[in-house]
Amino acid sequence: MSFDVPEKQICGFIGPNGAGKTTLFSLITGAIRPSSGKIHFRGNDVTGMDSARLVKKGVARTHQIVRPFRQLTVLENVQLAVHYGRRAVLRAAAAREHAMESLKLVGLDHKVNRLAAVLSLGEQKRLEVARALATAPELILLDEICGGLTASETRAMMGLLQRIRETGTTIMYVEHDMKAIMTICDRITVLNFGQKLAEGTPAEIQNNPAVVEAYLGTSEGSVPSA
Amino acid sequence: MAGRMKFSSLWKRRMALILPWLLLLVLLVLPAAGLSANMVRLLFITAVWTTCSIGWNLLGGLAGQISFGFAVFFGLGAYTTGLLMHAGRSPWFGFIGAAAIAALASFFIGLPTFRLRGPYFAIATIGVSEAVRVVMNNLDITGGASGYRIIENGPYRPLEHYYTAIVVVAGAVVISSVVMNSKFGLALRAIKQDEDAAADIGVNPFTNKLWVHAIAGALTGIAGGIYARRAGFFYPGDVFSFQTSISILLMPVIGGIGTVWGAVLGGVIFGIVEEQLVAKFPDLHLLLYGGLLILIILLEPDGILGLLRRLFRSKRIEDSGSTGADEILWGRSRLEGREL
Known part of the structure; x- marks a missing residue:
């Protein structure tokens, strides 16, 4: 499969379970080395580059299953990302200031001294986003940041996504919540069995017969997953 | 109420800053107050062990990389100091050499072993450590298994050894505190908890582990150097032994893994137990450590x-x-x- 992600847009990636969405993210962020193919970021070949270096180039991600540093405080979690992210801030005081900005953006600034372990799932999801944002990415890959959230939490997350876009950050977004993804995305790419099935605006995707078939199945009558 | 709490926490913070320096002062003036030769020796060896404990704790406690191979650094420190002094260099040059060689060794050990995680890393360090011991047992220039003797000019001055050890352990505490409170220390804590998540925010787990391994190795190397200089004679079956690695690992675990003062406390307890109990019950001390370790892990x-x-x-x-x-x-x- 091959695709481009235009700058400063929200590009959605959807597909049935096991289509390869998370694998795609892992390939782009360097968690997995591709066995073939090329990945370019801002005109540079970044194929096979490790995660830590990609972060310094401006590519950050969140995980579908949250991975906060449980025994660090909320502030420490985000502060670390400022220190080691693209900005590579050296001084602790300056790093904490930047960290507070990210935490304010996701609405966690009142819980900075809590251990990440004691946050609720919704809060941990927001911490995950704040930590990725604190690396000052040019491209951020968000993997199901609304999974397991309530309707109101999801709405808040959509507002957050808009604010991230307004800061000029490009977003690649995987979500199973169709309503969320159809309303927020500029473009959508549909994956199925590791292949690109379709690509286009939300309206085009909704009316694409191949997509409908992948989701609802044909003769075998597979279970729709979203 | 809130005011009182604030006052008491401020007071405690001040105490936490003053207390270590007070302790250092006491240790420095203690010999002048008439300390028995045996007590000086006990405090010396305790300071040596505590330095190793602090070193191991940076890698094992802070970064979560459990190594069973710190005897390599201890032994290399001992031999480097011995060889450099034999070549006519000053002991201090010897200790710096010990730190450098140990740090260099940590790099070569870390390059392959830090590709492994958790128990696999731990097992690999056992292998490296045993391999080094076997090589040293058969190395001609150091006398192989029959050991190495440091011949120092001038009279034997126990207090010089004592002060060397105290200065080194104080330095180790300072280095450890600085590391723990730095962004590097924060990165190590993150690596301990989730290496991949650390990489996702720009922390390179591999290089950070290499760095902390080098610092820990250097501290242990210096400790090996000052131990060797005072002992005057040592052999691979002693300084490179698996028992040495276990001892170094036990101390921070006993005292409290991951904190400077836990490592210090463990070193002090170990030093005293090792010196006092081993003399009285030579067969029993291993049983005691085993029992203590089980109790600590369980409770x-x-x-x-x-x-x-x-x-x-x-x-x-x-x-x-x-x-x-x-x-x-x-x-x-x-x-x-x-x-x-």
Whole structure:
């Protein structure tokens, strides 16, 4: 499969379970080395580059299953990302200031001294986003940041996504919540069995017969997953 | 109420800053107050062990990389110091050489072994350590298994050894504190908890582990150097032994893994137990360590320092800014399996 992600847009990636969405993210962020193919970021070949270096180039991600540093405080979690992210801030005081900005953006600034372990799932999801944002990415890959959230939490997350876009950050977004993804995305790419099935605006995707078939199945009558 | 709490926590913070320096001062003037030769020797060896404990704790406690191979650094430190002094260099040059060689060795050990994680890393370090011991047993220029003798000019001055060890252990405490409170220390704590998540925010787990391994190795190397200079004679079956690696690992675990003062406490307890009990019950001390280790892992994963903190639990919650989080953490740490 091959695709481009235009700058400063929200590009959605959807597909049935096991289509390869998370694998795609892992390939782009360097968690997995591709066995073939090329990945370019801002005109540079970044194929096979490790995660830590990609972060310094401006590519950050969140995980579908949250991975906060449980025994660090909320502030420490985000502060670390400022220190080691693209900005590579050296001084602790300056790093904490930047960290507070990210935490304010996701609405966690009142819980900075809590251990990440004691946050609720919704809060941990927001911490995950704040930590990725604190690396000052040019491209951020968000993997199901609304999974397991309530309707109101999801709405808040959509507002957050808009604010991230307004800061000029490009977003690649995987979500199973169709309503969320159809309303927020500029473009959508549909994956199925590791292949690109379709690509286009939300309206085009909704009316694409191949997509409908992948989701609802044909003769075998597979279970729709979203 | 709030004012009082603020005052008391400020006071405690001041005490925490003053107390270590007070302790150092006492240790420095103690010999002048007429300390028995045996006591000087005991404090010397305790300081040597504590330095190793502090070193290991940076890698094992802070970064969560459990190594069974620190005898390599201890032994290399001993031999480097011996060889350099034999070549006519000053002991201090010898110690710096010991640190450099140990750090260099840590790099070569770390390059392949830090590709492994958790128990696989731990097992690999055993292999490296044993391999080094076998090589040293058969190396001609150091006398092989029959050992190495340092011949120092001038009279034997026990206090010089003592002061060297005290200065080195104080330096180790300072280095350890600086590392723990730096962004590097924060990165190591993150690596301990989740290497991949650390990489996702730009922390390179591999290079950071290499760095902390080098610092830990250098500290242990210096400790090996000052030990060797005072002992005058040592052999691979002693300084490179698996027992040495185990001892170095035991200290921070006993004292309280992951904190400077836990490592210090463990070193002091170990030093005293090793010197006093071994003399009286030479066959029993291993049993004692084994028993102590089982008790600590079962009952108090945070070591003796953790036990002390738990005894003064209410005060600790007042100390930390995180309201209520500690309760849950303490509750959690009992349920969550620790690395050791």
